[in-house]
Amino acid sequence: MMRRILLALSFALTVLPLAASEPASAPPVDAGRLPVLGTTWLVANPYRQQAAATEAIALGRDAYNQACARCHGADASTHAAPAPDLRNLNRSCRRMADPDLKAWCQRDNDAYFAKTVRHGKIIVGVTHMPAWDGVLKQELAWAIQLFIEDRAAAK
Numbered sequence: 001m002m003r004r005i006l007l008a009l010s011f012a013l014t015v016l017p018l019a020a021s022e023p024a025s026a027p028p029v030d031a032g033r034l035p036v037l038g039t040t041w042l043v044a045n046p047y048r049q050q051a052a053a054t055e056a057i058a059l060g061r062d063a064y065n066q067a068c069a070r071c072h073g074a075d076a077s078t079h080a081a082p083a084p085d086l087r088n089l090n091r092s093c094r095r096m097a098d099p100d101l102k103a104w105c106q107r108d109n110d111a112y113f114a115k116t117v118r119h120g121k122i123i124v125g126v127t128h129m130p131a132w133d134g135v136l137k138q139e140l141a142w143a144i145q146l147f148i149e150d151r152a153a154a155k
């Protein structure tokens with residue numbers, strides 16, 4: 001019992017801060033096959049329901065597994081990871097029947113996703129998630145989002 005508590009404690013004190021303090025580094029995934037977006041961030045996912053979506057999901061999976069999986073879980077399909085299950089992000093939008101409301105919800109969700117990825121989650125000086133602005137190309141960020149949504153739909 002005591003041993004378990006000690007183990008849990010040492011995990012919390014060593015592994016979690018280590019993971020969190022690791023800086024963001026660009027996943028070696030070639031976004032070249034996706035339509036180029038440039039450096040000014042868009043406010044909504046430009047690939048959703050477009051011809052590029054299938055390609056984006058495949059590249060997004062690669063990039064996700066290299067950049068996000070260590071905290072958010074392999075293939076965005078497990079919930080054993082320390083960070084939130086990202087499949088829940090668009091849960092309320094997915095359930096909406098009204099197409100206008102759904103589109104509005106999705107835009108809001110896109111803006112939140114982009115903001116979080118760009119600036120990370122730094123809470124009272126502690127980096128829970130590193131910032132990806134200038135590290136992760138926005139093409140790959142939007143591709144990762146489509147991959148997560150694809151996993152969420154399959155859940």
Ligand code: HEC
Pocket residue numbers: 019020021022064067068069070071072082083084086089112113116117121123128129130132136144
């Ligand atoms: C070092 C660990 C770590 C890495 C790497 C990481 N995240 Fe996070 N992320 C977190 C943690 C922890 C939170 C929750 C922060 C909080 O609210 O306390 C989070 C929160 C988020 C949220 C908000 C979730 C919500 O429910 O509000 C999004 C979106 C997100 N991460 C996307 C990503 C993406 C995309 C990547 C890969 C490019 C990534 N994260 C890489 C640790 C990480």
